[in-house]
Amino acid sequence: MSSADEPRAADPRARAAQTKRDRTRRALLDAADATFGSRGWARTRIEDIAAAAGVSAATAYNHFPSKHSLIGHVYAPLVRPLFVQAERDVAAGRPSVAALEDQVRALARTAARHRELSASFFSAVQDYTIRVEGPADPTDEIDPRLLAPVPDSIRLLVEHGQSTGELRAFPPAADISAMIVNTLLTRTMNRPDESADARAELLLTVLFGALRPELLLNGPADDRPFRRRS
Template sequence: MAASDLAEPDDPRARAARTKRDRTRRALLDAADATFGSRGWADTRMEDVAAAAGVSAATAYNHFPSKHVLVGSVYGPLVRPLLSEAERDIAAGRPVVDALTDQIRALARISQRYRKLTASFWSAVEEYTIKVSGPPDTADDGDPRTLAPVPTPLRILIEHGQQTGQLRPFPSALDVSGMIVNLLLLRSINRKEEPADVTAELLLTVLFGMLRPELLANADNDERPFRRTDCADRRVPLDDR
């Protein structure tokens, strides 16, 4: 191969090509966000997203080989910051009850604010889980569950809490995190008008009822220890996605 055939890293043509690819990818992600959020999972085709982004269907498939990859790539940036937060909390030695409480409330806000997109993501997860008949595989880059690992921040915090004796050792962190996320996603579909703080209170009651039951047992009969009284979550502006 001739030397002229090799593009140098600072070759203007190579930079222009990378810029074009990045812009096309961004346009597809933005179009997918809007389309999944308005039409839902079943009524959105890759061709619809491509048309909204102003590119051909072939170009869309070159960037995202399936709808599952596309919706996972859209939803992933919403939840990945929570993983960084969980890792920081563990490194800082923050009490796991406080860290998990913040995580659950953040997830409830995300699912409410992006409720239509969340419903599309959940539909994709259900469909893909049936397709592969098994749990997520980190080597499978087409699995929306690995592209948007919603349970992972909860799982690592619960594992940390169980290892340090802050939480009961049973059920396992894998099982609990999966159950909590499944309940969250189902409520985002079936309880569309439920405020995020109400969803979070329910999830926290279920979570700590399994792993830190004394938080509930020591409360008065009419006390709800995870109830928000400042209504902070209600002030989060919602869009119609």
């Protein structure tokens, strides 16, 4: 066999190896989704996830070096569509109030629909924040705050609204978006009987009370402009 033929001969083996890696990674993500959702953050070990996926713990660590990394990769697909929608809203010049209202409601529904996983993710974020004792480092490849940046879609829309003058310039977009998401995840974890609509109403009232207070002040004292009416 000539040297020119060797890469072609190796291609099927390389493709087979890559397919196997992809399947193993998918199996680990699926197992992690189910295990974090049923057992929670503290009671789940990488070894448990590996066993559920049918692989060794060493194989699991080769794909995901820590629990924090793994849950970040599991949660990321839930928030990615929200950021894509935020980008579309900004590109289309959609009014910030309407875009943010839809965004907060969608995030509240997502967190409620995946309540147990959301609680595990929030626990992982808190645990990692305490561990590193500071904000996220952009070069940190296992930080769940970077792997699944939940506040980013709200931050993007707030930044846009502040740049166009639709929203007040203070609080900064990064701060208010993090506050809204932290409150959302805390209430999702601690108030399982609260509906997503009720949670979204509270968050929207806080958000626009800071950034567009006239929406609340121009109506009657008992008005609830973000209440969903059936």
